[in-house]
Amino acid sequence: MKCFLSRLALFCLLCIPCTAFAQDIRTEQVHFAAGASGTTIRDQIVGYESVSYIVGAEAGQKMTVALAPSNLATYFNVYAPGSGPGGQAIANSGMTGAGVPDLNRFEAALPASGNYTISVYMMRAAARRGERSDFTLDIAITGATGEVVQGDYADGLAGGPDFYAVKTSGSGLNLRAEPSAGAALVTLLANGTNLRNLGCRMAEGRRWCRVATLADPGYEGWAAGEFLIEGSGDASASALPLSNADMPSAADQACLQAVTAETGNPDVVLLSSSYSEAGTEVIVGVGPQQARWQCIAYSDGSTTRPMSLTDEGAL
Structure with missing residues (x-):
């Protein structure tokens, strides 16, 4: 009996998520492409690293998360708005039950509106050995949202400035x-x-x-x-909206919209625009570093698929 209890205690210790011991917790904001209800993320962690993916959703919508790791000691926790690693998770993908029909799969209607956290980590034993896990993480948010309520605000959709x-x-x-x-x-x-x-x-x-x-x-x-x-x-x-003279041309707007859709980042700025009969070359800056993207707009309103002009294609 004592031997069994000792083994049980050891098993429980090895199954403690490494997030409790993590030295490097990386946070990534998840945005879907324009019109999309989900996305696929390809990433990796090594040792005690963990990644917290933040995704917004509304109460009553359905969240589906599926993890496919190269290292079978890799799992994820799902945290409701206002909580995160170190707090109480609403689901642990290493334990089947409510919301977890299979290991590393989560399906459930969401109880509240706001930003949810999906924390990917390796079990302590694998993390301690410095093992690596390459993985894909599929995240989808489906289901209709309710009516917009007057006075419903930006921080968690409840409370905040007018x-x-x-x-x-x-x-x-x-x-x-x-x-x-x-x-x-x-x-x-x-x-x-x-x-x-x-x-x-x-x-x-x-x-x-x-x-x-x-x-x-x-x-x-x-x-x-x-x-x-x-x-x-x-x-x-108040600063007035930019004047019509400052507004991007139809070609510029087409490329700004195409780059926003391609990157999922609405923080875009027009850097330059060069017209020719073959098409208008538009250079767009994306994100805080204004990473450069190129797009060609044509007279019929269509564009080429935007192309990153930086080594990383930073967003």
Whole structure:
């Protein structure tokens, strides 16, 4: 009996997720391509490394997560909004049960709106030996969202400021007709523009907020929530949306939209545009480092598939 208990204790110790001992926890924000309900991630961890993938979803939607690792000591935990590694998980992919029909597969209706964390790690014994795991992680969010509620805000879709201000690394923020990186462009909002918050929701793995400008001319549409900070209701302090003269041309807008859809990142800025009869070459900067992407736009409104001009294609 004592031998059995000793072996049981050893087994339990070996099965402790390495997240409790992790020396290197990397965090990645997950965004889906425009119009997509999921994505596939290819990544790796070594030893005590773990990765926390953050994805936005709404209460009642269904989340499906499937992990295919090269090292069978690799698992993942799912954490509800407001929790993460070190806190209580709503599912552990190493133990079948509610929400986990098979090892390394999670399927469940979500209990709350907000950002969920999927933490991929290796068991302590494998981590201690410095083993490596190459894996693919499939994440999908399906099911319709509810009606947008007036007064529903960006931080977790509950509570928060009545007004926002634009803050991006580029020249402005795209205001779109729908909560999607592929939706039509309404206008480009300059940094510092004060906006009224009309309600937020999750789509394509990220938070989108329906906003309206305070100064004339008035614009209303959807903006990516990660580029909004608390603002004020003082219209005189608002930076006006960029003028029509500053607005990108139809070719520029087509490529800005194509790059946004390709990268899943709405933080894009027009760097240069060169017209020719063969097509307009547009260079777009993406993300805080304004990683350069190239796109060719044609007179019929079509574009080539955007191509990264950097070694890493950084977003």
